[in-house]
Amino acid sequence: MAGILFPDVQAPDLHVMSFNVRRRFDRVTWPPADRWPMRKQRLRTFLGANRPHLLGSQEAMPDQARWVQDSLGSTYGRLGLGRGKDRGGEGTPLFYDRDRVEVDDWQQVALSDTPDEPGSTGWGNTIPRIAVIAQLRDRATGARFTFVNTHFDAFSRRARRRSATWLHDLVASHEGPLLFTADVNAHVRSGELAGMFADGLLVDTWSYAPVRHSAEWGTFNNYAAPRVGARRIDALLATPDVGVRAVGIDPRPTGTQWPSDHLPVQAVVRIPVGSAP
Numbered sequence: 001m002a003g004i005l006f007p008d009v010q011a012p013d014l015h016v017m018s019f020n021v022r023r024r025f026d027r028v029t030w031p032p033a034d035r036w037p038m039r040k041q042r043l044r045t046f047l048g049a050n051r052p053h054l055l056g057s058q059e060a061m062p063d064q065a066r067w068v069q070d071s072l073g074s075t076y077g078r079l080g081l082g083r084g085k086d087r088g089g090e091g092t093p094l095f096y097d098r099d100r101v102e103v104d105d106w107q108q109v110a111l112s113d114t115p116d117e118p119g120s121t122g123w124g125n126t127i128p129r130i131a132v133i134a135q136l137r138d139r140a141t142g143a144r145f146t147f148v149n150t151h152f153d154a155f156s157r158r159a160r161r162r163s164a165t166w167l168h169d170l171v172a173s174h175e176g177p178l179l180f181t182a183d184v185n186a187h188v189r190s191g192e193l194a195g196m197f198a199d200g201l202l203v204d205t206w207s208y209a210p211v212r213h214s215a216e217w218g219t220f221n222n223y224a225a226p227r228v229g230a231r232r233i234d235a236l237l238a239t240p241d242v243g244v245r246a247v248g249i250d251p252r253p254t255g256t257q258w259p260s261d262h263l264p265v266q267a268v269v270r271i272p273v274g275s276a277p
Contacts, residue, residue, distance in 0.1 A: 075099045077095070079132055145178060
């Protein structure tokens with residue numbers, strides 16, 4: 001695959017990606033571009049070529065999560081389970097390159113008033129929403145940091161506002177550097193998500209980066225030609241102590257079509273050494 005936005009990112013920098021891989025639906029009447037058997041190889045080609053050190057994914061069914069992990073390569077680990085009461089079904093798994101990153105600890109919580117109850121809902125979301133929270137260490141530098149990956153509700157503005165506040169409170173309760181990836185289902189800088197940026201605890205890497213490797217494409221293109229200036233609903237945020245080196249949104253199809261109805265958002269970051277989450 002030619003023209004990779006961030007080829008061969010080396011320490012002390014980390015290559016981070018947020019990518020909604022689009023849930024598989026087993027319906028023969030579904031548009032061909034959206035059918036998993038038609039696009040799974042495109043996803044494998046894209047991920048195998050880019051191989052970010054950290055990937056926060058959304059909408060992955062268990063078999064899709066395995067496909068993503070296999071596509072990234074044998075050095076990659078996976079954190080996260082399904083969002084259902086039995087921990088099955090669609091999830092927001094986090095993938096990491098074990099050669100570069102090791103896991104100190106991790107947990108999965110529900111975005112609800114009962115975060116430790118699998119399958120719980122609340123805040124206006126009628127289907128379960130979850131987050132994977134991992135404590136990680138960069139093997140190359142020794143830097144420790146927190147990585148959070150989630151998927152805000154698609155239907156309830158109230159749920160998205162409350163989820164934004166949850167994220168703010170989570171960051172406020174943690175020490176040290178933190179990275180956040182998500183499909184937030186609203187423009188990253190919209191008023192309903194302002195709580196994410198309250199008190200300056202998080203920054204939007206797109207606004208913060210000194211270098212952009214692409215235009216600001218809308219990230220939900222739904223298999224159509226992407227548009228500059230459309231809503232950027234896929235987020236890659238960081239605490240201000242994280243050095244954001246560059247960002248980019250890859251608008252190009254893989255072959256003749258896109259591997260998902262979303263575009264991947266990417267950043268190259270540098271975690272400060274000496275801070276522990």
